[in-house]
Amino acid sequence: MLTDHPSYTCLSDTEKAILDAALTEFGRAGHSGARMQDIADRAGINKAMLHYYFRSKDRLYEEVLTRVVESFMVSIAEAIDSEETFPAQLRALLDAYLRAHLSRPEVVGLWVNENLNGAPVARRLLDPEHGARGPRRLLCWIDDAVRDGHIRPVDSVQFLITFLGSVVIYLIGMPMFSTFRPELAAGGEDEIRARVDHLYSLFYHGLKP
Amino acid sequence: MLTDHPSYTCLSDTEKAILDAALTEFGRAGHSGARMQDIADRAGINKAMLHYYFRSKDRLYEEVLTRVVESFMVSIAEAIDSEETFPAQLRALLDAYLRAHLSRPEVVGLWVNENLNGAPVARRLLDPEHGARGPRRLLCWIDDAVRDGHIRPVDSVQFLITFLGSVVIYLIGMPMFSTFRPELAAGGEDEIRARVDHLYSLFYHGLKP
């Protein structure tokens, strides 16, 4: 649950329930596709309460997105710090990132829908001129590995995009991918490990000096 | 333009204009987010004509998706057939796939939105039991390369997912990626080549026997 995040502790149970339900519905259907009625139903309250706690649909959406972005930064840092060597960190990142998304597929939906709309909210949240750090931790991790000779020279932004895409696409495209391999949709431990192993060896050999 | 596709030749100019406008709007906003009024405006006709030519919004959507899927299969086959060796085919595929999406970003939006909704239409189009071939050409290409020793043993479905994701994510995430490298959004020749080069060398070294 994303409600484990520190930024949730100062909220009432009702607010937590609303934010959690909103993440599910916004992730499923995007900003315009989500229905305030569905969010209210899922949170176990009525529609008018949504407007009482969060002025409008837009405000609620922004609140949800802010927390998802913060949570992403934290989990990235944790995975990197949990290991010492580059290969171990690479595997830990792949494993943590994939499992996080599998346990909350709506986060990917939220991210994708936001981008399809030009990411007006996310761009403001990530704007360096407004003090946002962005995924700098991940970029530095790659640049440092290049500088220290652990991997061959590689553009950290390009690899970051590839890294994110390889995991995210697995979730996004599942409805279609499962038409030619139904086991994937189950999302069992075997499938997770197979995906992580594939990406790890592809990237490990692809980055080796 | 996707209207170059053979399946368009038997259509009137009005029908072509509608399908082209519908692809743009459905790709932008997805099935539920797209507005029939916007499609009509873009096609240069009025709303009633949409229902005259294509019974309903659902029928129009299905018609658009069918043509996109067919077009995808064709362009994949063309790229593979254009080269002899595996490395050359890999680069040709990356280049063709990325450029095709850059010239018509709405296709990615359509694909993503369809998947976020569980891909009800695409799953029917890809169902092997109904005679669909699916992306078999791409999977066989990888399996054959493994069998002939051109690349190390690798799960073709896993690599297919990674391959598609690495290109598609570049388009999807552009609004956010461009916050920490604005040049990417321009989509100039330099950026295309940089992306293809990065993916080619990552995959080439990652797959080498």
Place this chain on the structure above:
DNA sequence: GTCTATATCTCGATAGAC
């Protein structure tokens, strides 16, 4: 704080004149 009831608006679809 919580609810019901309703105002207001937008969108898909259709009727019917030309």
Place this chain on the structure above:
DNA sequence: GTCTATCGAGATATAGAC
């Protein structure tokens, strides 16, 4: 084939009782 006008469903948002 093409258009204008409009219906009816369903959405956001608010008013007002409790």
